[in-house]
Amino acid sequence: xxxxxxxxxxxxxxxxxxxxxxxxxxxxxxxxxxxxxxxxxxxxxxxxxxxxxxxxxxxxxxxxxxxxxxxxxxxxxxxxxxxxxxxxxxxxxxxxxxxxxxxxxxxxxxxxxxxxxxxxxxxxxxxxxxxxxxxxxxxxxxxxxxxxxxxxxxxxxxxxxxxxxxxxxxxxxxxxxxxxxxxxxxxxxxxxxxxxxxxxxxxxxxxxxxxxxxxxxxxxxxxxxxxxxxxxxxxxxxxxxxxxxxxxxxxxxxxxxxxxxxxxxxxxxxxxxxxxxxxxxxxxxxxxxxxxxxxxxxxxxxxxxxxxxxxxxxxxxxxxxxxxxx
Numbered sequence: 001x002x003x004x005x006x007x008x009x010x011x012x013x014x015x016x017x018x019x020x021x022x023x024x025x026x027x028x029x030x031x032x033x034x035x036x037x038x039x040x041x042x043x044x045x046x047x048x049x050x051x052x053x054x055x056x057x058x059x060x061x062x063x064x065x066x067x068x069x070x071x072x073x074x075x076x077x078x079x080x081x082x083x084x085x086x087x088x089x090x091x092x093x094x095x096x097x098x099x100x101x102x103x104x105x106x107x108x109x110x111x112x113x114x115x116x117x118x119x120x121x122x123x124x125x126x127x128x129x130x131x132x133x134x135x136x137x138x139x140x141x142x143x144x145x146x147x148x149x150x151x152x153x154x155x156x157x158x159x160x161x162x163x164x165x166x167x168x169x170x171x172x173x174x175x176x177x178x179x180x181x182x183x184x185x186x187x188x189x190x191x192x193x194x195x196x197x198x199x200x201x202x203x204x205x206x207x208x209x210x211x212x213x214x215x216x217x218x219x220x221x222x223x224x225x226x227x228x229x230x231x232x233x234x235x236x237x238x239x240x241x242x243x244x245x246x247x248x249x250x251x252x253x254x255x256x257x258x259x260x261x262x263x264x265x266x267x268x269x270x271x272x273x274x275x276x277x278x279x280x281x282x283x284x285x286x287x288x289x290x291x292x293x294x295x296x297x298x299x300x301x302x303x304x305x306x307x308x309x310x311x312x313x314x315x316x317x318x319x320x321x322x323x324x325x326x
Contacts, residue, residue, distance in 0.1 A: 003289045003324045005317055006033035008072070008217060008299035009060070012042035013236060014306070016051035016059065022306055023060040027067040029313040035072035035103065035217065035297045036060075040079060040111040043239040044260075045253045049303075054088045061096035069100045072217060072297065073172045073190060075107025077125060079115045082132035083157050086139040093163030100163075103190050103215070104133065105172035108248045110256075119249070126181055127151060133171070133185040140166050170215060173198055174244060179205050188213035192244065194287035216288045219272050219299040222309045222316075226275035230265050232302040233274050238263040240271065272301075276312065278319045289324050 007026045009019045019036070026034050038053035057069060069092070076085040089102040106129045109119040120128070131149040138145045139159050147154040171182035172190040179198065182189070183205035189212055191198055199214050206212055219237055223229035238260040239247065250256055273280040281298075288296045298316075300309040 004032055004295045005320050006297040007031045008297045009034050009036040011037045011050055011053055012039050012047045013049055014303045015049055016056045019056050020059045020063050024063050025310045027064045029310055030317055033068035035070045038071050038074045040114050043256050046235050057092055058095055069096055071103045073103040073105035076104055076132040077128040078107055078112030082135040086136040087159055089167050090159045090162050093167040094161055098163050098165045101168040101170055103170040109251050113251055130181045137185045190215050192217050194291040196291035199292035213295055214293040215295040216293045217297045217299055218284055219301055220281055221274040221301040223305055224276050229274040230269055234265040234268045237301050238268055282323050
């Protein structure tokens with residue numbers, strides 16, 4: 001087993017100035033990569049933040065030298081048009097000197113309803129997403145793009161500033177339909193569940209390409225006070241219990257609060273490691289390695305817990321690397 005361990009810069013729980021500092025700290029303590037969420041709203045009011053991810057990533061790119069960056073994930077079918085996403089990604093690829101990868105997904109109602117165009121049924125969202133992937137991929141080739149689809153039209157668009165190395169495209173998948181959509185355009189796979197079948201199906205669908213990265217994410221609540229860690233996880237991450245099929249449909253923080261009102265602290269404790277037990281983190285990470293993932297971004301829950309997490313990060317990374325390469 002071998003797994004590269006990164007971290008998460010979570011916009012929903014921290015202001016942009018702190019996210020830049022956390023990125024610098026991540027690079028300093030030895031994380032090779034950091035992923036950043038791209039939200040308009042937080043999941044819950046208690047999280048309290050949601051700065052613009054692209055502006056923040058530009059600042060992070062300028063403030064770091066080696067840290068690989070990735071959106072986890074951007075939705076190119078609602079508040080962003082695919083051409084705008086392509087331009088943002090290409091510019092960030094230039095600013096980061098090739099350290100940026102574009103993670104894409106079909107989005108959540110929570111963020112996309114804000115432009116006032118409603119929230120399409122899942123099949124239509126997948127149709128739009130497939131067209132968006134094609135548009136972005138063609139723009140990354142560097143020429144003029146004209147496109148007429150069922151959902152998008154692009155007239156004579158061209159990206160004038162491209163990085164020396166093409167920005168890799170990762171696609172969030174959750175089942176056969178999303179893998180089928182992603183296969184023609186994805187350079188790597190993104191998923192939040194350690195699903196070995198998804199890894200196998202993705203590899204089979206992208207056989208013409210070199211072996212692809214599979215990037216996962218794992219929330220933890222690291223704190224020397226276990227009760228405090230659990231309380232923080234329950235306060236800010238109880239929404240996680242709903243599962244992605246539910247989470248994609250809810251329209252705002254108040255809906256997530258209502259949907260998670262009966263989630264107990266012990267329910268949260270069953271889903272994620274809370275406290276400062278490295279062995280518990282290792283056991284939570286292990287299923288991703290066994291499923292065939294190549295990269296995993298740890299997500300430390302809560303802004304107030306970041307400093308202690310980064311202090312412990314070298315020890316956590318050393319233990320994980322020793323275990324996962326044994």
